[in-house]
Amino acid sequence: MTGVASNFGAAAEDYATFRAGFPDSLFDRLDAFGVGRPGQTIVDVGTGTGSLGRGFARRGASVIGVDPDTRMLEQARRLDAGAGLSSEYREGTAERLPMPDSGADIVAAGQCWHWFNGTAAAREFFRVARPGGVTVVAHFDWLPAAGSVVEATERLIVAHNPAWRFGGGSGFHPECLPYLTAAGFTDCETFSYDVNVPYSHDAWRGRIRASAGVGASLSPDAVLAFDTDHAALLTASYPDAVLQVPHRVFCALARKPG
Numbered sequence: 001m002t003g004v005a006s007n008f009g010a011a012a013e014d015y016a017t018f019r020a021g022f023p024d025s026l027f028d029r030l031d032a033f034g035v036g037r038p039g040q041t042i043v044d045v046g047t048g049t050g051s052l053g054r055g056f057a058r059r060g061a062s063v064i065g066v067d068p069d070t071r072m073l074e075q076a077r078r079l080d081a082g083a084g085l086s087s088e089y090r091e092g093t094a095e096r097l098p099m100p101d102s103g104a105d106i107v108a109a110g111q112c113w114h115w116f117n118g119t120a121a122a123r124e125f126f127r128v129a130r131p132g133g134v135t136v137v138a139h140f141d142w143l144p145a146a147g148s149v150v151e152a153t154e155r156l157i158v159a160h161n162p163a164w165r166f167g168g169g170s171g172f173h174p175e176c177l178p179y180l181t182a183a184g185f186t187d188c189e190t191f192s193y194d195v196n197v198p199y200s201h202d203a204w205r206g207r208i209r210a211s212a213g214v215g216a217s218l219s220p221d222a223v224l225a226f227d228t229d230h231a232a233l234l235t236a237s238y239p240d241a242v243l244q245v246p247h248r249v250f251c252a253l254a255r256k257p258g
Contacts, residue, residue: 021051022110022140023195026249027059033189033253035134036061040105043128044087045094045112045121050076052110052138053087063087064104066097095120099128108136113176122176122183131258135185136251141171143194143246149204149238150245156233157213160226164213171248185254192251196244201234204243 030036038060044053047065049072057063057080065087067073073089080087092098094109094116107125109116125135144151144167154167177188199207205227209215215223234243 022055022138023197023249024055025193025195026138026140026251027055029191030136030251030253031059033134035106035136035253041103042106042108043097043099043104045097045107045109045125046115047076047089047110048072048112049079050087050089052108054080054083054085056106056108057085057087058083061106064099065089066092066094066099068093095124097124097128101127102130102133104128105130105133106136107133108138110138111140113137113139113173118176118179119182122179122185125180126183126185126256129256131256133256135180135254135256137173137176137180138252139171139173139248139250141169141248141250143171143248144168145246148246149234149243152233152237153204153208153230156226156230157208157211160222160229161213161218164217166212171250173250174252176252177254180252180254184256186257187255188252189254190250190252192248194246194248197247199243199245200241201231201238201243204234204245205230 027036036042036056036059040061042053042056042061042063044063044065047053047067050065053063053065065073065076068091070091073091076089090098107129129135142150144154157164158167172192174190181188208230209223209227214226218226
């Protein structure tokens with residue numbers, strides 16, 4: 001965990017507007033594992049603005065999104081309405097899910113496991129999954145390759161927010177697996193692959209404002225100061241109208257026996 005406190009609700013609008021959702025290719029790959037199929041009940045834990053759950057809902061699953069921040073849930077409902085979808089949303093935490101025992105075919109978490117108490121969350125995932133059900137922990141991270149706009153942006157975040165500790169990541173996240181196996185899940189599998197995500201300058205600035213190190217932890221004045229410097233950095237060093245931002249998808253799956 002990091003020493004910087006994060007309040008994503010404070011950046012909910014930027015989060016909903018600029019954070020790229022999981023790519024369609026992830027859901028295609030998960031389908032090969034029997035995950036995300038029509039009629040399945042999927043609990044999307046730490047749903048935020050509903051990015052992961054919406055991908056499942058588009059494929060005919062019945063999705064229940066859970067998040068402790070009502071501002072994020074409001075944005076999720078708004079985005080669902082714009083997409084012609086209707087998932088259910090409940091206020092709650094990973095450590096105390098508002099779900100009955102064995103009530104879900106799939107229990108999923110996208111881009112949020114690092115915020116959970118691993119032991120308590122894994123136990124709740126196991127409780128809520130039906131026998132034979134699957135848990136999915138997915139990540140979609142930018143990659144700070146040498147000389148990339150990501151590397152330069154991360155340096156600027158640290159300059160404005162020295163407490164931020166999420167920089168320099170590899171995009172690999174096996175840390176959930178010991179907790180899942182300790183809770184009783186078996187048949188663990190992982191996969192990963194890389195993609196480039198196109199961002200305009202404005203969109204990349206918005207994406208970073210919606211990150212833990214900026215909009216979710218800095219004051220409004222500090223966010224404005226960062227964003228001004230970020231705009232200048234992009235104009236000076238990365239003048240192409242469309243930035244190709246390297247990302248890595250990482251996914252861990254495990255099954256509840258039965």
